[in-house]
Amino acid sequence: xxxxxxKEQEDIRSMIRDFAEKSVAPTAAERDEKEYFPREIFDQMxxxxxxxxxxxxxxxxxxxDFLSYAMAVEEISRVCASTxxxxxxxxxxxxxxIFHYGTEEQKQKFLRPLAEGTKxxxxxxxxxxxxxxxxxxxxxxxxxxxxxxxxxxxxxxxNGGEAEIEVIFASTDKAAGLKGMSAFIxxxxxxxxSFGKKEVKMGIRSSVQREVxxxxxxxxxxxxxxxxxxxxxxxxxxxxGGRIGVAAQSLGIAQGALEQAxxxxxxxxxxxxxxxxxxxxxxxxxxxxxxxEGARLLVYRAAYHKSHxxxxxxxxxxxxxxxxxxxxxxxxxxxxxxxxYGYTREYPVERMxxxxxxxxxxxxxxxxxxxxxxxxxxR
Amino acid sequence: MEIxxxxxxxxxxxxxxxxxxxxxxxxxxxxxxxxxxDKNALEAALQLKDKHGxxxxxxxMGPPQAKEALRECxxxxxxxxxxxSDRAFGGSDTxxxxxxxxxxxxxxxxxxxxxxxxQAIDGDTAQVGPEIAEHLGIAQITYVAKIEVxxxxxxxxxxxxxxxxxxxxxxxxxxxxxxxxNEPRYPTIKGTMKxxxxxxxxxxxxxxxxxxxxxxxxxxxxxxxxxxxxxxRTEGVIIQxxxxxxxxxxxxQKLSDAKII
Numbered sequence: 001x002x003x004x005x006x007k008e009q010e011d012i013r014s015m016i017r018d019f020a021e022k023s024v025a026p027t028a029a030e031r032d033e034k035e036y037f038p039r040e041i042f043d044q045m046x047x048x049x050x051x052x053x054x055x056x057x058x059x060x061x062x063x064x065d066f067l068s069y070a071m072a073v074e075e076i077s078r079v080c081a082s083t084x085x086x087x088x089x090x091x092x093x094x095x096x097x098i099f100h101y102g103t104e105e106q107k108q109k110f111l112r113p114l115a116e117g118t119k120x121x122x123x124x125x126x127x128x129x130x131x132x133x134x135x136x137x138x139x140x141x142x143x144x145x146x147x148x149x150x151x152x153x154x155x156x157x158x159n160g161g162e163a164e165i166e167v168i169f170a171s172t173d174k175a176a177g178l179k180g181m182s183a184f185i186x187x188x189x190x191x192x193x194s195f196g197k198k199e200v201k202m203g204i205r206s207s208v209q210r211e212v213x214x215x216x217x218x219x220x221x222x223x224x225x226x227x228x229x230x231x232x233x234x235x236x237x238x239x240x241g242g243r244i245g246v247a248a249q250s251l252g253i254a255q256g257a258l259e260q261a262x263x264x265x266x267x268x269x270x271x272x273x274x275x276x277x278x279x280x281x282x283x284x285x286x287x288x289x290x291x292x293e294g295a296r297l298l299v300y301r302a303a304y305h306k307s308h309x310x311x312x313x314x315x316x317x318x319x320x321x322x323x324x325x326x327x328x329x330x331x332x333x334x335x336x337x338x339x340x341y342g343y344t345r346e347y348p349v350e351r352m353x354x355x356x357x358x359x360x361x362x363x364x365x366x367x368x369x370x371x372x373x374x375x376x377x378x379r
Numbered sequence: 380m381e382i383x384x385x386x387x388x389x390x391x392x393x394x395x396x397x398x399x400x401x402x403x404x405x406x407x408x409x410x411x412x413x414x415x416x417d418k419n420a421l422e423a424a425l426q427l428k429d430k431h432g433x434x435x436x437x438x439x440m441g442p443p444q445a446k447e448a449l450r451e452c453x454x455x456x457x458x459x460x461x462x463x464s465d466r467a468f469g470g471s472d473t474x475x476x477x478x479x480x481x482x483x484x485x486x487x488x489x490x491x492x493x494x495x496x497x498q499a500i501d502g503d504t505a506q507v508g509p510e511i512a513e514h515l516g517i518a519q520i521t522y523v524a525k526i527e528v529x530x531x532x533x534x535x536x537x538x539x540x541x542x543x544x545x546x547x548x549x550x551x552x553x554x555x556x557x558x559x560x561n562e563p564r565y566p567t568i569k570g571t572m573k574x575x576x577x578x579x580x581x582x583x584x585x586x587x588x589x590x591x592x593x594x595x596x597x598x599x600x601x602x603x604x605x606x607x608x609x610x611x612r613t614e615g616v617i618i619q620x621x622x623x624x625x626x627x628x629x630x631x632q633k634l635s636d637a638k639i640i
Contacts, residue, residue, distance in 0.1 A: 008575045015454070015566050023565075049568030062568035 005067075012053075012068045016075040019048065025079035031206035032082065032351050035198075037162055038206065039120075041083055042090075046117015050076075051090055054307075055099055059107050060115035066241075070248040070303035077252025078259075081355035082206035084252055088245030089158040090114065094121025094167050097183060097238045101226040110165055110185055122163035123242075124154035124186075124212050125235050132368055134169075134235065135178045139214065141170035146221050148172075148184060150192070150214040156362075160210035161195035164188045168212070169235055172228045181231035185223040192217030203354035242363045243316040244306060247299045250323035250359040254292045257327075257334035257352045261285060264347075265337055281337055288330045295323035314376035321369040324359035331356040380433035380528070382424040383487065384457065384494045385480055385511065386417035388441050388448035389501040413448045416496025418455075418563040419556050424494045425456050426561065427528060434458045436487065440468060440479055446579050453574035454566030461487075465583040470596030473502075477510030479594060482587040484515060492533070493553040497522055505555070512553035519553040520546055524560050 005013070024041055031038060045051050054069040055061025069091060077084030095114045098106055113119040130136040139152025150170050160166070166186045173180030186193060196211030226234050262285060265276035275281045298319040305312035331353035335342040342349045360366045390409045398405050413421075424435045437452040439445050440463040449460035463483050471479065484490065493515075495508030505521070512519035524543060525536035531550045536543045538557050566574070584594065592598060618633075620626040634640045 008572055011450075011454070011571045011575055012568060015568070015571050019565050047567070048565055049570075053568055057569070062572065064568060064572060068568075 008064070009068050009071065012064060013071045013075060015048075016050065016072045017078075019044075019050075020075050020079045024076060024083050028080040028082075028206070029345065029348060029351065031080070033205075033345070035200070035205045037086075037208045038083065039162060042086060042120055043117065045087065049117075050087065051117035051120075052095070052115025053091065055095065055111065055115045059099065060112035062115075065303075065307040066244065067300060067303040067307050070244055070299055073245050073248035074252040074255065074299070077249040078256040080206065081249055081253050081352070081359075082204045084249040085204055085207050085246070085358075086120075086159055088242065088249055089123055090121040090163075092242040092245040093123035093238050094159075094163070094165060096241050097167050097225060097234050098185065100237070101183070101230070101234055102185075105222070106185065106225070114165060119164035120159055120162055122157055122159040122166045123238065124157050124160070124166050124168040126154060126156050128153065128155055132365060134181075134232065137169065137171065137181070139168070139170040140174065141172050141182060141184060143172070143221065144218070147218045148221055148224065150184065150186070150217040150219060152214055153196075154212040156199065156209045157212045158207060158209050160208060160212050161188075161198070162208055166212070167225065167234075167238075168214070169231045170214075172231075176229065178232040179229050181235070182228045183225040183231040183234045184219055185225055186214075186217070186219055187223075190217055190219055201358075203351070203356070203358055205354075239363060240313045240316050241306060243320040243369070244299065244302045244312070246359055246363040247295070247302065247316065247319035247323040250320070250327035250356070251292070251295050251299050253352050253356050253359065254288075254295060254323070254327040254330040257331040257349055257356075258285070258288050258292050260347070260349050260352075261288065261334040261337045275337070284333050284337060288333050291326040291330055295319070295326040298322050314373055317364070317369040317372035317376075320359075320363065321366050321373065324356070324366060327356040327359050328353075380427060380431050380492065381490045382427060382433060382435045382492045382494065383484060383490045384417070384421045384424045384435060384437045384452070385508070386421065386437055386439045386448060386452060386496075387414045387499045387501075387507075388412070388439065388445040389414045389499050392500050411444065411447065413451050414496055414499045414501075416498060416500070416556065416558060418496075419558055419560050420494035420496045420554075421452055421455060421457060422561045422563040423523075423526060423554075423556050424492070425564065427492070427526070428456075431528060433491075436461065438463065438480065438483055438487075440464070440471070440476055440483070443581070446581075449579050450574040450577065451566065453577050453579075454570040455564055456566075456570060460577070460579050462579055462581045463583075463587075464581050465594075467584045467591065467594050470599060471594070472599035472601035473504050473506035473510060474600060475594055475596075475598035477507045477514055478598060479587070479589065480507070481511050481514030482589045483582060484511065486582070486587055491531075491550045491552075492528075493517075493551070495553065495555045497555045497557050508553060508555040515553070517551050517553055518548050519555070520548055521555040523554050523556045526554065526560070 049062035052061035053064050054066045057063040073088050098111045114121050127137050141148045141150050168186045171180050172182040192215045194213045199209040268275045302315040302319040305315050334349040388411050391412045394409050396405045435457045436459040437457045438461045498505035522538045523535045524538045527534045533548045618626045618629050
């Protein structure tokens with residue numbers, strides 16, 4: 001068994017850490033405060049090749065692997081979870097289904113600009129009455145000659161309104177239920193496609209989630225992804241991969257909070273000595289560090305499975321479950337170690353704690369992860 | 380345009396700790412980096428390449444592990460890298476180093492511009508760049524903060540403590556740059572991967588047309604007597620009275636007390 005990263009993976013990680021610290025971290029607190037979406041950071045990530053990290057060069061990608069990509073999401077989320085989720089949605093939920101299910105023409109037309117980072121991607125599945133229960137979705141697509149006409153609404157659409165390319169799910173056969181769901185590539189600017197309110201959130205405030213409306217939105221039939229009726233399968237497999245992204249985001253948040261807590265506990269003096277010399281603090285930090293490392297192994301293993309074309313659905317669900325719980329608990333402990341200061345916006349740990357909560361909810365709630373895991377182990 | 384960039388791998392001084400007993404640097408476990416001013420030199424070279432086309436070759440003299448520093452330069456966008464490495468070069472001072480690098484540059488043959496950082500953060504001598512130009516018999520402009528190239532004319536802003544001077548030179552030319560000239564770019568993912576796979580040629584003494592007596596310790600007349608931190612300059616005194624007249628009176632009193640006037 002080999003736990004070592006390749007030289008290439010190490011170099012990619014150190015390059016992204018450098019970028020994250022110099023170009024993402026300095027504005028993280030202000031962007032959180034102002035709910036500002038940093039397109040300029042995404043443009044820069046595009047130029048550096050981060051937005052197409054795991055995809056082949058023939059489609060505009062950097063030709064690396066999913067472990068390097070998971071480490072990229074981790075490193076970015078270590079300083080800014082909002083930017084981390086934007087990256088994850090772009091790579092895992094929008095680019096990947098096009099890479100995996102798209103025709104050569106669709107890959108050249110849509111994956112290439114996504115991987116090169118000239119266009120940003122989003123993923124529209126969730127609806128007001130269809131969260132965990134995707135079968136309750138009401139968006140429809142009706143074939144009309146060379147076009148499909150989409151009608152319906154999506155919510156919580158990450159990167160929505162900012163992204164140029166959306167993968168959107170709609171029913172082409174209501175009676176068939178989940179088997180009647182299909183996936184479509186929808187471009188921003190298509191008549192009938194519009195965006196509603198931007199959610200005001202507890203955390204990941206510098207990332208955007210918007211309502212998406214489709215009213216007689218005509219898209220070329222060539223934009224059908226996969227086959228009619230394949231949509232649910234496309235959505236579920238994309239989410240399997242997306243879970244690795246969210247797990248990596250969670251890991252990054254936890255790692256960031258752990259580092260903050262270690263640094264602060266060594267500097268903060270009470271009763272004449274640094275608080276880290278109190279076992280109550282030191283043991284808490286030990287538990288935090290162990291949780292982070294445990295999560296890291298699961299996240300990297302899930303990413304390794306995906307890179308090596310091994311089954312990764314259960315692995316991704318385990319990684320997401322454990323890493324998001326670790327993020328919540330480690331950030332909460334970090335705030336505790338900082339005491340009153342940790343509760344203020346003077347320090348980043350309260351932001352990290354607010355950001356951590358969503359990781360237990362989105363890309364399949366942790367209850368859904370337990371359904372996936374139990375389904376796999378009890379089979 | 381053929382551009383050469385001379386770089387040095389140095390310990391990251393931001394990470395260096397001082398041994399409280401012996402007062403010397405603890406180099407163990409300190410990460411090695413590309414000398415920051417050399418990164419500015421590379422960025423300046425890459426910007427000229429972006430604008431005028433051409434090729435950027437990075438060279439470094441150092442131990443085999445200096446390949447890592449060269450790889451970082453390749454990842455940033457340099458076209459080629461050459462490591463000059465031989466036991467015979469060990470213990471070189473700035474004279475022997477510049478002699479060896481000049482011999483390397485002669486072997487490369489064609490070049491329009493040679494870039495160096497103003498100095499390395501470990502030795503802080505700022506001598507190697509200017510000495511290379513002397514060995515090669517070409518013109519040099521040091522402490523450059525802005526560059527424009529027009530045909531074979533190079534126009535620069537040279538930084539001084541009190542301002543800057545505008546200087547023109549003809550190619551070929553050696554230029555050393557200061558930090559304010561630019562913000563070095565990040566390596567790209569593709570660049571990082573390509574750099575990882577790149578074969579970096581290593582040139583030894585046998586590859587160069589050099590006089591062995593001028594290499595390494597033998598070719599290094601510099602003797603280090605002592606290394607110390609220069610005393611901090613104390614802050615100046617500002618005399619600010621209600622009127623200029625009163626301030627001048629106080630100043631004259633102080634100068635006369637100090638027997639200066």
